[in-house]
Amino acid sequence: MTKEQIPLKENDVNNERGSMDKVEPVFSTGVGISEATIKEISKAKNEPEWMLDLRLKAYRKYLTMPMLDFGPDLSALNLDKIKYFQRATDHIARKWSDVPDTIKQTFERIGVPKAERQYLAGSSAQYESEAVYSNLKHDLESRGIIFMDTDSALRLHPDLVKEYFGKLISYSDNKFAALNTAVWSGGTFLYVPKGVHADVPIQSYFRINAGRTGQFERTLIIVDEGGSVNYVEGCTAPNYSEDSLHAAVVEVFVKKDAYCRYTTIQNWSTNVYSLETKRASAGENATMEWVDGNLGAKITMKYPSVYLVGRGATGTMLSIAAAGAGMHQDTGAKMIHMAPDTHSQIVSKSICHDGGRADYRGLIKYTKDAHHAHSHVECDTILMDKKSGSDTFPVNDIETSDGTIEHEARVSKVSEEQLYYLESRGLSESAATQLIIMGFLEPFTKQLPMEYAVELNRLIKFQMQGSIG
Amino acid sequence: MADLEIKNLKVAVEDKTILNGVNLHIKDGEVHALMGPNGTGKSTLSETIMGNPRYTITDGQILLNGKDITKMSVDQRARAGVFLAMQYPREVAGVSNANFIHSAMNARSNGKPVPVLKFLQDLQHNMKFLDIPDEYADRGLNEDFSGGEKKRNEILQMMMLKPSMAILDEIDSGLDIDALKVVAKGINAMRSDKFSCLMVTHYQRLLNYVVPDFVHVMVDGKIVKDGGPELAKELEKTGYEGFEKEAEKG
Ligand SMILES: Nc1ncnc2c1ncn2[C@@H]1O[C@H](COP(=O)(O)OP(=O)(O)O)[C@@H](O)[C@H]1O
Ligand SMILES: [Mg+2]
Secondary structure (H helix, E strand, C coil), rough: CCCHHHHCCCHHHCCCCCCCCCCCCECCCECCCCHHHHHHHHHHHHHHHHHHHHHHHHHHHHHHHCCEEEEEEEECCCHHHHEEEECCCCCCCCCCCCCHHHHHHHHHCCEEEEEEEEHHCEEEEEEEEEEEEEEEEEHHHHCEEEEHHHHHHHHHHHHHHHHHHCCCCCCCCCHHHHHHHHCCCCEEEEEECCEEEEECCCEEEEEEECCCEEEEEEEEECCCCCCEEEEEEECCCCCCCEEEECCCHHCCCCCCEEEEEEEEEEECCCCCCEEEEEEEEEEEEEEEEEEECCCCCEHHHHHCCEEEEEEEEEEEEEEEEEECCCCCEEEEEEEEEECCCCCEEEEEEEEEECEEEEEEEEEEECCCCCCEEEEEEEEEEECCCCCCCEEEEEEEEEECCCCCCEEEEEEEEHHHHHHHHHHHHCCCHHHHHHHHHHHHHHHCCCCCCHHHHHHHHHHHHHHCCCCCC | CCEEEEEEEEEEECCCCEEEEEEEEEEECCCCECCCCCCCCHHHHHHHHHHCCCCCEEEEEEECEEECCCCCCCHHHHHHHHHEEECCCEEEEEHHHHHHHHHHHCCCCCCCCCCCHHHHHHHHHHHHHCCCCCHHCCCEEEECCHHHHHHHHHHHHHHHHCCCCEEEECCCCCCCCCHHHHHHHHHHCCCCCCCCEEEECCCHHHCCCCCEEEEEEEEEEEEEEEECCCHHHHHHHHCHHHHHHEEECC
């Protein structure tokens, strides 16, 4: 592969996630949240009545719901200090040249336009709370694929949004789903009509810029019967001294015989709380694949799920987590088998270094209708030092007697024997370690589009610089 | 160019003495064969020259071009020109063979990266030469390779990395006759006045295809006899028994 294909420039290595840009928000609701804030957000967006009602119901529920009572310690997260809504530009640019210069420079630096030109069918970049740049190649558009930010979709395709919004993840699901429903802004809306195959990856970049900004994007993907799509989302956040919150909600509907792959690389700076709710449903003979990379954030809590509701449906999760100093990755997956002959697979790989912690938390559920269900779970962890830690919390909830579950969990160090072999060819200890780690992650990286794979390897090398020489 | 001199080398593994004072001198461009029964210390010697941390030197010296390398790290020795084709090459999942060899070449090229195109051309050429199918470039390093494929892959690495001092530990074991010929072809292709080689083997068979300049016999952690290629032929007829008896007496 040539240098030109690497989206990030070499000189960014010392300033990995970029610096804070000077972009004054056009509109902001200030610090904190109240019913008035929510009404302001809804009014600013010119939303239909039902959405405002839903937001307010969710907000009232949010106030009554307890903080999450498992996993990482969230006591340092002050929800009253968050800016709940900011708009970076007052219009959505259609062409790259319409995007404001500072924002353009940021994206230029993280490589969006180049990546788009070279690989992508469509790309939508979220800066602050709304998409400032979105573009869909004509062939996809002409085949009826809808790809836009969720705010625009609510304006342009209100019935479609209303039909699916909140139908998989109710605002009462958990405190952060309630909060998201109350203050959501931006996110991706993607609709693939019956029988349509989007053969090239569709991708979207997200980026938080101003400090203490909550990002509550709301993503809705519908793949209609027999359709297929490969959706890729990446995010980087600049480093800040103040803590930010990222609480997305993602709902994916994969209808009969349809296929969806949803790929995310999360690389928030290490003061971001990333508390996401992601759920998919898979109909008869449908396939839903989550490909999920977690490299950043102070605390990540994310357990994407697949509800296997149709006979023969398949759900998979392939994830990696890298946890360095001060980081806690609490991630996993949930596979809820609700129909016969459903299959699921979870492969979770993690690397902990410099005192970082990565835990796996998962659920396999077979309801009484899930006859002959099959599930395979594999957790594989490398601990780079004694300060770092990892645990697995797998839960099986089985109501049938004819299903099968396999579970494997492994915690290891980098093998001395392998290091010696690589060193005997001239590689330094750190280069050899790096190569072994990249090999460990390869089952994940090989599933990524090329520029993401390159990017991921580079980010991991950067993150692990201290611990491997 | 490489001149390797081993002086009175004593080596222990987990407090058990394996090598009892080995002396060996391999000069520029020479090919030596080290033979001996199983468990006698041939791999111990090979691994100790490479710097495998499991082996502890209790006495003696290893001089490469006159300089003691016993304090050097494994990768420093490699970059100084030492190469060990291991008796049991390790597998590294997910690291492609090509990526690995390219990384190793870059590590040895004094900060000047080896151009990808040139690398791929050389790799393809050498793989063809060794009858290694193209797809092995993209497979995980030695991952699910058969014993023979691993050996061939060691020779491929040697041809790509161009060491000045190669130690080939039982490179012939587990090979059928065709594979043996291929491996021998690889070694012979390397032979020049800039390439020194120590071939460790249990059998005489390989030496029919790569004719050594010198042959040494090791028994119980000591070299008990030195000679020319004819010594290997003699061993084929008599076996190691005579030497073992001698060693017991001595
Ligand atoms: N890593 C090791 N740990 C323990 N014992 C070893 C190790 N390597 C070699 N030995 C012992 O040292 C002796 C010599 O082994 P080795 O050098 O492998 O012989 P050869 O290669 O001549 O067959 C044997 O008795 C063997 O069991
Ligand atoms: Mg041996």
